[in-house]
Amino acid sequence: MKKLTSLSATIMFVLALLIISSPKTNSQSLSDKQITDYKNVANQFVRKALEDRKGYFLLKELTDIGPRLSGSPNSIKAIHWAEKKMKELGFDKVWLQPVMVPHWERGNIEKAKIVSSKKINNRNLVVRALGGSIATDAKELQGKVISIKSFEELREKQELVKGKIVFYDRPLDQGLYSGGYGGVWNYRVFGADSAAKYGAIGVLLRSITTKYDNNPHTGVVFYADQVKRIPAVSVGYLDSDFLRQALKEEPNLEVNLKLNSKWFEDAPSYNVIGEITGSKYPDEVITVGGHIDSWDLGVGANDDGTGCIQSMEVLDLFKRLNIAPQRTIRCVLFINEENGSRGAEAYGNFADSSIQVTIAAMEADAGSGTPRDFSVDSDSLTIEKIKSWLPILAETGILEVAKGGSGADVGRIKSAKARIGYGPDGQRYFDYHHSDNDQFSIIHPREFELGSAAMATLVFMIDREGL
């Protein structure tokens, strides 16, 4: 090949840029050069995220506000903090989308103790009201306890349940790679209703956790309109062990329970939305988001302060690297994922009725571990296209692109061509989940920041290659 003149070289460079930045319907054809160039971008995202730890320090600011349950003053503080921060980061548009949310408060009394026992009278149990639980009538509630391991057993023993407190003594199955949450969460959500049908007066739920400690988790409890509402609490894992043993020795012991939790009118709240407007296809939107609300235990660092800040940092990484996206990249911090999904519903309705098209909607709500995979809800050709980018995504720690569930919030954007869930390593996830353990101190800066880089890389690929 002849030596290129300077002009020819310039033309070829411009052509190369056009090639790397032209939208395509089929990406199987990435050249070695393109792959190398894209890998370089991925590595720049990784370097910026890891060196600066900017998202990590933003997460500190957010979690310093405290827990952010929907309807709480803290949640409003966090929303305004995020709005202000997005403006400071220089996003092109920043706005709040109003939405009414449920408003429940835990109150300041949540006590349980073993009574009517010869050996261990007045022994306290560490409990936390499940989210949305009613208070105990007449200040307290007392009754015998029946231990139940499954809904099947509940049905079989329905005659024995009346007037008693049901203790769902069902540990999360630790023997599964994926964690055993799938086999227990429905006892938290539907356990009170199921027990109330047979006349139970209250529910004690063995805390759902992979950590053998005494910090009970919380999470939503569901009441059907036609069933009497009964108070429901989770019991620390260690105290659940204690109660199990106590019931073996004295089946007739009673537990006394006090809760003063309270429901309020729906409260005004907001989704926080910020975007960098696309330079070439402003009406094609790539959404990336987490949920700004958290449970009221811990500070929601892992669930889902992480996803919020990583989503904000995706946009900020584009800015820090001076990359102008061709499509609009929009960060959405959804309110009320934990107990109502009102934010997701509102944003989904907005997006589905907009003149703009959501070509991809990515959600980060699986914790702060090292990147492992993306789960994609889309047609098989689109999934194959994203899979073909694995050599590039692998620079950020992503080793798999799988077909599968994306997430509760982006799931409401029905019109999105692809809904994507970011999948970090989750072995520690249920050590913290919805409990006092979910603190900023459990976030590892490198693992957390790699999440921002992995998401930024996939957003960049979608921006440049289309879907």
Add this chain to the structure above:
Amino acid sequence: MKKLTSLSATIMFVLALLIISSPKTNSQSLSDKQITDYKNVANQFVRKALEDRKGYFLLKELTDIGPRLSGSPNSIKAIHWAEKKMKELGFDKVWLQPVMVPHWERGNIEKAKIVSSKKINNRNLVVRALGGSIATDAKELQGKVISIKSFEELREKQELVKGKIVFYDRPLDQGLYSGGYGGVWNYRVFGADSAAKYGAIGVLLRSITTKYDNNPHTGVVFYADQVKRIPAVSVGYLDSDFLRQALKEEPNLEVNLKLNSKWFEDAPSYNVIGEITGSKYPDEVITVGGHIDSWDLGVGANDDGTGCIQSMEVLDLFKRLNIAPQRTIRCVLFINEENGSRGAEAYGNFADSSIQVTIAAMEADAGSGTPRDFSVDSDSLTIEKIKSWLPILAETGILEVAKGGSGADVGRIKSAKARIGYGPDGQRYFDYHHSDNDQFSIIHPREFELGSAAMATLVFMIDREGL
């Protein structure tokens, strides 16, 4: 298809077992049924490991002994503990392979302070002797400090080095996914020698770490015979920042250093070896191992108590699940990986000259994170064969089989058909590496136990499918 008679069904079941257990040279042909059966085995390994946490509690016992530097009384205690434990676990053969190892002790004095400064006189710096460093002559050593960022800079400034203490102020590059150890370890190993050539009197090395704390790491320092030996210490990361700033303000400050580390005669020690003898091919050996020695800071929980116990647990998982291996599965706990590799050399010589054949040798020496990959040193057909097992390995968290470096210990088994390195997530690895941070408390039980399950699964596949 006609309904099978009971006898036909029995014959087919036996045939199926024969098929699943027959050695092959090409595994691309695993049937869906075989894949399902193998996945079931993988899930049983996962369940047993995660539910029992037996390895985790064994690791507690091992690390309770304390750090295990080659030649130390603790290392001998740990060797005898492991030998006894392997016998209690019911391995078919357990023995110690004698090997002489280097013997160095840190001593009880390692002090550094800034002196001859107007502003910050007698300010202590937290330092740890690098492994193998000589003591300071005449009780202490004092000199001006020259800050050096690279060997290149050292050469350029060689005229200025004479009579001074060289401060290698070279932070690990945090901007890389893989961690920046590759760009700095050689300053620890060769920094003293390189500086001594130009007349330096001592070395201060900014500690190699991803954690911004003040617990300096250690690790081997190399002295060539023809160069004068000078004392070398690592300086806590935070104190390195302090020293950097102090040198900017007062380039003529001096540092005073005291070490009373000491070299002794080579000491007798051992590799610990235990095996389950193969039922069908006893002379085909699958080796799995870690290194029993550790540095003398922390307790070597991550490096490499983890690999030792995971290797022992691989054999124990076969026993707990009543799986009799067809080939011999041998656990080797190598002594002296950290500062001499004498154990690896001795075992490699033994294996390479044995009538038994090592068909695979797996090493676990990359920490206790969640499983991600195996790196395989072998011919491409063998690597492809192992890759074809990914759907099975994925049940344990393994998402990649890559060609590449296996490890320092199994690297000495030249005759092995495949040398394999187990690759867990390593984002936290250099938070602990060779420092007081390497404690049992940093081990996450699920992540750790999944390592045992991942290794057991690959060992099982090699046992049943051959290589």
